[in-house]
Amino acid sequence: MYRYILRRSLSGILLILAVSLATFFLMFAGGDPATRMAGESGSMADVIRIRQAYGFDRPIIVQYLSWLGGFVTGDLGRSLYFDMPVSAILVERMLTTMRLGAWAILLAIAIGVPLGVAAGCRPNTKVDRFALLFAVVGQAMPTFWFALLLVIAFSVTYPILPSSGLDSWKHYIMPMVVLSYFAAPAIMRLTRSGMISVLDTDYIRTARAMGIVPHKILLKYALRNALIPVVSLAAAQFGYMLAGSVVVESVFAIHGAGRLAWESILRSDLPVIQALVLCFSLFYIVLTFLADVVNAWLDPRMRIA
Amino acid sequence: MRFRILNIATAIAIASVSGQAMAGKADDTLNVAFEEEVSTLDGYKEISRSGLILARMLYDNLLMKDLKTGEFRPALAESYTVVDDKTIDFVIRKGVKFHDGKELTADDVEYTLNQVTKKEYNTRYQITVNWIDVVEKTGPYSVRVRMKSVYPLALEMLAGPLPIYPKHHLEAVGSAGMSAKPIGTGPYRLVEMTTGTRFVLERFDQHYAESPKGRPAIKRMVAKVLPEANVQYAELMNGQLDWIWRVPHDAAKRLSARPNLTVKSAPILRFAFMGMNPNYNGGNSPIADVRVRQAINHAVNKEDIIKALVGGAAASIATACHPIAFACSQDVTKYAYDPKKAKDLLAAAGYPNGFPLELLTATSFPRAQVEAIAANLTAVGIKASINEQQSAVMRTNYIEGKAPTYLSSWGAYGIADAGLGTSPFFGGTGDDVVKDPQVIAEVKIADTTLDRDVRKKHYETAQKRVADQAYWLPLWAFSVNTAQSSNLSLDVDPDEFVPFYKAAWK
Numbered sequence: 001m002y003r004y005i006l007r008r009s010l011s012g013i014l015l016i017l018a019v020s021l022a023t024f025f026l027m028f029a030g031g032d033p034a035t036r037m038a039g040e041s042g043s044m045a046d047v048i049r050i051r052q053a054y055g056f057d058r059p060i061i062v063q064y065l066s067w068l069g070g071f072v073t074g075d076l077g078r079s080l081y082f083d084m085p086v087s088a089i090l091v092e093r094m095l096t097t098m099r100l101g102a103w104a105i106l107l108a109i110a111i112g113v114p115l116g117v118a119a120g121c122r123p124n125t126k127v128d129r130f131a132l133l134f135a136v137v138g139q140a141m142p143t144f145w146f147a148l149l150l151v152i153a154f155s156v157t158y159p160i161l162p163s164s165g166l167d168s169w170k171h172y173i174m175p176m177v178v179l180s181y182f183a184a185p186a187i188m189r190l191t192r193s194g195m196i197s198v199l200d201t202d203y204i205r206t207a208r209a210m211g212i213v214p215h216k217i218l219l220k221y222a223l224r225n226a227l228i229p230v231v232s233l234a235a236a237q238f239g240y241m242l243a244g245s246v247v248v249e250s251v252f253a254i255h256g257a258g259r260l261a262w263e264s265i266l267r268s269d270l271p272v273i274q275a276l277v278l279c280f281s282l283f284y285i286v287l288t289f290l291a292d293v294v295n296a297w298l299d300p301r302m303r304i305a
Numbered sequence: 306m307r308f309r310i311l312n313i314a315t316a317i318a319i320a321s322v323s324g325q326a327m328a329g330k331a332d333d334t335l336n337v338a339f340e341e342e343v344s345t346l347d348g349y350k351e352i353s354r355s356g357l358i359l360a361r362m363l364y365d366n367l368l369m370k371d372l373k374t375g376e377f378r379p380a381l382a383e384s385y386t387v388v389d390d391k392t393i394d395f396v397i398r399k400g401v402k403f404h405d406g407k408e409l410t411a412d413d414v415e416y417t418l419n420q421v422t423k424k425e426y427n428t429r430y431q432i433t434v435n436w437i438d439v440v441e442k443t444g445p446y447s448v449r450v451r452m453k454s455v456y457p458l459a460l461e462m463l464a465g466p467l468p469i470y471p472k473h474h475l476e477a478v479g480s481a482g483m484s485a486k487p488i489g490t491g492p493y494r495l496v497e498m499t500t501g502t503r504f505v506l507e508r509f510d511q512h513y514a515e516s517p518k519g520r521p522a523i524k525r526m527v528a529k530v531l532p533e534a535n536v537q538y539a540e541l542m543n544g545q546l547d548w549i550w551r552v553p554h555d556a557a558k559r560l561s562a563r564p565n566l567t568v569k570s571a572p573i574l575r576f577a578f579m580g581m582n583p584n585y586n587g588g589n590s591p592i593a594d595v596r597v598r599q600a601i602n603h604a605v606n607k608e609d610i611i612k613a614l615v616g617g618a619a620a621s622i623a624t625a626c627h628p629i630a631f632a633c634s635q636d637v638t639k640y641a642y643d644p645k646k647a648k649d650l651l652a653a654a655g656y657p658n659g660f661p662l663e664l665l666t667a668t669s670f671p672r673a674q675v676e677a678i679a680a681n682l683t684a685v686g687i688k689a690s691i692n693e694q695q696s697a698v699m700r701t702n703y704i705e706g707k708a709p710t711y712l713s714s715w716g717a718y719g720i721a722d723a724g725l726g727t728s729p730f731f732g733g734t735g736d737d738v739v740k741d742p743q744v745i746a747e748v749k750i751a752d753t754t755l756d757r758d759v760r761k762k763h764y765e766t767a768q769k770r771v772a773d774q775a776y777w778l779p780l781w782a783f784s785v786n787t788a789q790s791s792n793l794s795l796d797v798d799p800d801e802f803v804p805f806y807k808a809a810w811k
Contacts, residue, residue: 036697039352039429041718044704044735046431053427081344082501083481089500151539159543163536164529165503253531255342255502263342266695 012285016278023277024064024270032056033268037080054080067274077271081264086275089260094279096166097249097256101241103172104179109234112184116191116230117223123196131192135185147178147251164253175252179245183237190233194226228295235291239284329547330792330810334525337548337805338537342501342530345484348468349421349428357466358803359528362506363404364468364489367395367414368460369517372798375631375721377460378517381409381469381490385460390755391438391452393459399446402511403471404494415442416472418450426480430718433466457755461720465800492521492806502530522809538788541566547793550803552786553671554616560788570617570784571797574627575716577670577780579605579678580730582738585709591660592709598775600650602640604685609642610677611781618784625771626717626726626764627782629799632751633723634765637772647685659686665703665711667696675712678780704736714783719800723764728752731771739776 027033034051035042042050051057055066070077076086119131154174155163162171198204199222207217246258257276264272329336339355348360367382379385382395401409418440421428428434436456441449452459474488487495492512497505506526514520531537531549538556540546542563552560552568561568581601583593591597607621623640626633651659662682666675672693679689694702696713703711717725729736732752733745744767751763771777785797795808 032697032701035701036695037352038697040696040700041352041430041716043430043432043729046429047735049424049431083345083350083484084500092500148535151536156539156543162545163539164531251533251536253502253529253533253536255499255530259532268697 008289012282012289015285016281019281020068020274020277021064023273024067025060027265027268027270027273028060033080033270036266036268067271071274071278076275079264079269079272081267081269081272086271089272090257090275090279093255093257093260096254097242097245097258100166100172100175100179100254100256101238101245104176104241105183105234105238107176108180108183108187108237111180112187113191113227113230115184116188117195117218117226119188120192120195120199120226121218123192128192131188135188138181138185141181143178143182143247144251146181147174147248150174150178151251166254171252175248175254178248178251179241183234183241186233186237187230190230191226194229195222198222198226224298228298231294231298232288232291235287236284239280239287242280242283329544329790332525333523333810334527335523335548335793335805335808336527336529336546338529338531338540338546340530340532340534340537340551343504344501345480346487346495347480347483348466349426349434350480350484352429354801355528355530358805359504359506360468360487361491361802362493362526362805363487363491363495364470365401365491365516365518366464366468367397368464370461370464371517372721372800377464379515380464380517381414387755388449390455393450394443395448395450397446397448398513398515401490401513403474403490404488404509405471405474406511407471407473409469409471409490411442411444411446411448413472414448414469415440417470417475418467420475421467430466433462433718436462455753455755457752457757457760458720458722458724461722465720466718492516492518493526504528518804518806521806523805526805526808541788541790544790546790548787548789548795548808550785550787550797552788554614554786557616557786557788565791566788567791567793568786568788569796570619570786571799572618572620572629572782572784573716573797573799573801574630574719574721574782575714575801576622576627576726576782577674577712577714578622578625579664579710579712579778579780580703580738581710581776581778582703582706582708583776584738584740585706590709591654591656591662594654595774596650596654597656598778599640600647600654600685601682601687602775602778603643603647603650604687605678605681605778605780606642607780610674610681614671614673614677615781615783617786619781621781622779623772624727624768624779625730625777626723626768627721630717630721630723630726631757632761632764633726634768636765637769639772640775644681644685651686656686659688661688661690662710663692663708664689665692665694665699665708667699667713668693669696670712670714678712700736704738706738712780716801719802721799723768724752724760727764727768727771731767731776739771741770741774741776744770 034047034056037050038046055063078084079086079089082089115131119128122128151163154161161173165171204217204222207221245256246262249256249259261276341353341355343353343356343359345351346360348357348364351357351360365381367380368377369380371378381398381401383398384396386394388394397411397414403409418437420426422434422437436452436459438451438453443449470483471488475483492509493506494509496507508521508524537549538560541549557568560566581592581598585592611619611621622628624633624637628635664679675691679691682689699711702708728748731737731739731744732748733740747763747767751760754760787797789795792811793808794811797803
């Protein structure tokens with residue numbers, strides 16, 4: 001088990017390095033950072049001065065290594081745009097996104113799993129049809145459109161919810177609903193198909209034959225097995241919510257990590273982008289790892305690995 | 306990022322709207338939204354317009370330009386004397402207080418201006434400070450500014466992008482500290498902020514009485530960053546916001562139909578143009594032929610595009626500068642919309658069937674306007690293909706000679722002077738791809754004298770040659786649309802700054 005964890009951690013670190021190297025090179029492929037920093041009014045002289053001041057005139061690999069050197073010694077550098085330590089910005093923005101993402105994934109699970117169980121227990125009934133309709137609409141509807149519809153409905157027509165920021169619990173409602181409605185259908189569908197196939201297995205039939213009460217069969221024997229793939233999916237969805245919430249964050253003016261990533265790419269804020277990429281890859285790796293652990297708890301057979 | 310795919314205004318037009326709150330006026334707080342994040346409140350480092358606007362609320366300059374008369378009004382400096390071509394003396398006003406209660410003296414002026422001129426300070430736009438040789442304190446309330454060489458825009462710079470900071474604070478905390486805790490002499494002081502995205506300002510009651518900015522009527526102002534335009538409209542409609550700007554033409558039309566909202570269009574110094582590089586591909590391209598460039602000028606129907614797509618107070622231009630700028634000649638060759646003449650010119654140049662042309666443009670340039678220009682060109686046979694890139698990338702590519710033409714816009718640092726309109730593009734330096742020796746010579750003379758008549762004469766000669774040679778297709782001077790609560794009185798200045806300190810409730 002320890003060797004397994006060690007191997008997983010090492011490959012995780014290599015993955016992070018590969019991703020950060022790729023991002024670094026891609027940023028330069030997207031244009032000269034100095035020109036972007038100089039802004040639209042910057043003269044060529046400004047560009048050259050910035051290039052020298054920030055060392056953009058050095059070979060890319062040298063720049064990467066110097067960044068890596070800083071990172072290894074715990075220095076994420078300073079944001080080129082905000083002229084302040086990257087760590088300070090990152091903590092603030094990450095916490096915002098994580099808070100929102102955590103609530104949203106909980107809501108998605110709270111809706112997706114029961115709905116999936118209900119649909120999976122009674123396939124091809126009205127309940128199932130409703131659940132599928134819910135899923136299809138959720139997956140087909142563009143996030144920004146749904147977000148804007150909510151704004152029209154609850155901020156303009158019936159102004160009961162604020163449309164921007166995250167100042168109070170009320171501010172969380174709309175972004176949370178939008179984010180979770182994007183994640184819930186997949187969770188619902190996977191729970192549903194898991195339930196259908198598990199309910200069809202021999203051991204469930206045996207359990208039924210033994211006269212075990214239906215809800216016990218459902219929750220103790222069936223759901224536990226049906227949930228295994230759902231856990232991995234939810235972990236991946238949570239990772240997506242952290243890294244990919246740029247649309248929701250833009251619409252609701254939530255200044256979180258997703259938006260910061262997008263804005264930083266536009267303004268070539270390399271230290272911030274690098275730090276964000278590292279954080280996001282770390283999240284994915286940790287989340288997948290945690291999902292494996294939870295799966296091992298759910299399914300003892302997996303613990304052997 | 307602005308997601309404009311769905312036009313919420315249409316949807317809102319059919320939605321019923323409940324009674325509008327007048328939150329702003331009721332608690333004497335002006336709520337405004339910007340679309341771009343503020344990077345720093347140090348005016349010397351900021352590039353976002355929103356940040357620069359906030360900086361003008363917090364800090365003051367030695368002088369302030371009266372945009373109506375073009376005169377420089379005394380601000381932190383009570384008076385000034387031009388000693389010679391390269392020396393100006395300033396008398397600093399007594400009794401001006403910084404937000405922390407300390408009094409402004411010549412030390413603050415001397416220290417700020419010398420500090421930001423240093424290379425290590427890394428002032429974002431060097432053009433604003435690199436003309437300063439040294440600033441010397443000549444008394445407790447007087448300073449002398451010495452220039453490196455004759456610089457005709459010195460007063461413009463001192464009245465615009467060069468705010469005065471308190472020496473004791475700047476010395477202690479530096480630029481990053483100024484941004485985190487700005488202290489100035491301005492009409493408002495910062496009381497609360499979330500880095501880059503939300504700023505709460507309060508009227509500074511000890512702001513000096515003689516200030517050309519006047520005493521603000523509104524007690525508090527909350528500025529927040531709302532990247533999604535449709536959410537800005539929604540919040541404006543339900544009264545959470547009192548003012549938004551840079552509203553696109555179509556949305557402005559719809560918002561103007563709302564009760565309790567007023568839509569205004571103000572002309573600004575930003576103008577659009579299409580640059581043409583005769584030296585593209587070593588001078589072996591259709592663009593190298595003056596007749597082709599003239600044909601392009603005749604091919605584009607500026608008036609119709611303005612009417613349909615630019616809107617507001619926008620107006621067509623004929624010169625490589627903004628019409629209201631100093632020394633921007635209007636007496637240059639004008640190319641009327643005439644597709645037939647364009648075709649004749651193309652035929653005469655040896656392209657009776659036209660040619661394919663790459664039209665480089667920035668993602669920030671309104672796409673509909675780009676499409677319209679491309680369609681006009683295609684109509685006379687020039688098959689324009691649009692290549693849209695991020696503005697920084699586009700600009701680098703064009704300057705490096707990788708494209709024959711580009712569509713761009715220029716705000717001239719908000720300074721109405723041909724020295725910042727014509728010079729950057731035709732003065733022979735970085736952005737000049739044309740490198741016409743005649744034009745460069747004229748611009749050089751005009752750039753290096755204080756004599757306004759001489760400057761005017763030489764800029765105008767340069768502009769005439771640029772127009773004759775059709776190095777540019779000057780397009781239009783933009784306007785900016787604002788949508789605001791009807792009980793708010795506030796106008797955008799032509800330099801694209803918003804004087805929130807002049808805002809008042811009706």
